[in-house]
Amino acid sequence: MEIISDNNNTVIKNIDDFDLGQTLECGQCFRYDKIGDKEYILAAKGKLLHARQEGVDLILFGVEGKTQANDWIDYFDLRRDYGKIKRYLLNRDEELREAIRTKHGVRILNQEFHEVLLSFIISQNKQIPHIRQIVRAISDKFGTFIGEINGIKYHSFPSVNQLVSAKEEDFRNCKTGFRAPYLCDAVSRLHQEQLDVESFKGLKEEEARQKLMEIKGVGEKIANCVLLFGLGYRSAFPIDVWIKRIMGEVYFGREASPAEIQKLAEERFGEYGGYAQQYIFYYGRDNKIGKKTR
Incomplete structure (x- = not known):
């Protein structure tokens, strides 16, 4: 794997075992738009990325230098x-x-824990297109504006602090339905108990699973998704x-x-x-x- 920067873009060359579309569309994340053949807009970790895959190379538009590129290399788990x-x-x-x-070409993304937790609470009894709509609505309402591409404005997935004042009605207005109280409980626990990745460090898988299942609306299936994709x-x-x-x-x-x-x-x-x-x-x-x- 080689990183080459040119004209405000960065190319990650010769990536093995990676397909951008398969990785984004396999059901593990919900903040992406497909805009062309193997070309996507992605919002993650408070940043906006426009990327296209050409063979074994990944082009990151608007990404300058190895420092910024490394953030996305880590996100896509490209070093594993x-x-x-x-x-x-x-x-x-x-x-x-x-x-x-x-x-x-499927790789498991290194996503933010709280986004994974809340997104998979939303996912209950929902198809992926509808999950994506709800996650976008919550991001647009509570998140931070991070850029505009092709006339579409993008917001980050909101932080816990941005969500802590949200009421059930606010979540219901984003079409979350019966999941609204679950989201409120999760946000409250994330904030008051300071639940984050560090709070799970050193826990065995079953211990971490039980800790997640203390949150309203989190059963074994959702807990396992959060363990895999967020922890x-x-x-x-x-x-x-x-x-x-x-x-x-x-x-x-x-x-x-x-x-x-x-x-x-x-x-x-x-x-x-x-x-x-x-x-x-x-x-x-x-x-x-x-x-x-x-």
């Missing part, structure tokens, strides 16, 4: 050896081969409706319980369970594996 992860998983489970081949627990294996159907069809030949699926994931995927989950989820969803037909 995904080839090693794929080899490990394929040695343990041949069933993953087609999913990994097809969704080869760096890469063995976490979220089980939603899609994963339950896919795992049941591919691995059990029948409907399987979450406990059975969790046990299989721990035994088969181990410390890389989260990566396996992403390959399985994205591949299975796009190919409608396990989808019920009338």
Whole structure:
């Protein structure tokens, strides 16, 4: 991987195992707009990015120098050896081969903890386009203006301090529905208990999961999403409706319980369970594996 800056843009060259579109559209984040073939606008960590992928190169428009580029290299997890992860998983489970081949460019983003927590509380019983609309509405209402591209104004996902005065009605006006009190409780706990990444340091995965599940509206599935996408627990294996159907069809030949699926994931995927989950989820969803037909 090489970083080259020129004319206020930066190119990250020769990136292995990365596809910008697959990484953004696999269901782990919600603040992006696709504006062209492998070209996106992305709001993350209080910044706005216009990026396009050309082969194994990633162009970051308006990003100057290695310092700024490194922020996005970290965000996209580009320094991690995904080839090693794929080899490990394929040695343990041949069933993953087609999913990994097809969704080869998925990487797990290093997102902000509070944004992941609140976004996945919103995600309950929602399709991705609607989640994105709600997250954008909350950002536009409470966040900080970070730029305008193609006539569209973008705001950062609001900080805890920006959200602490929000009432249930404010969240309901952003179309959150029954999730509004859950969001208020989460923001209150984040603020009063000073919940942040540091407060989870040193906790075992189960301890961290139980701590998250003390928040209203956070069950095991959402907690596992937050562990994986917001806290760096890469063995976490979220089980939603899609994963339950896919795992049941591919691995059990029948409907399987979450406990059975969790046990299989721990035994088969181990410390890389989260990566396996992403390959399985994205591949299975796009190919409608396990989808019920009338």
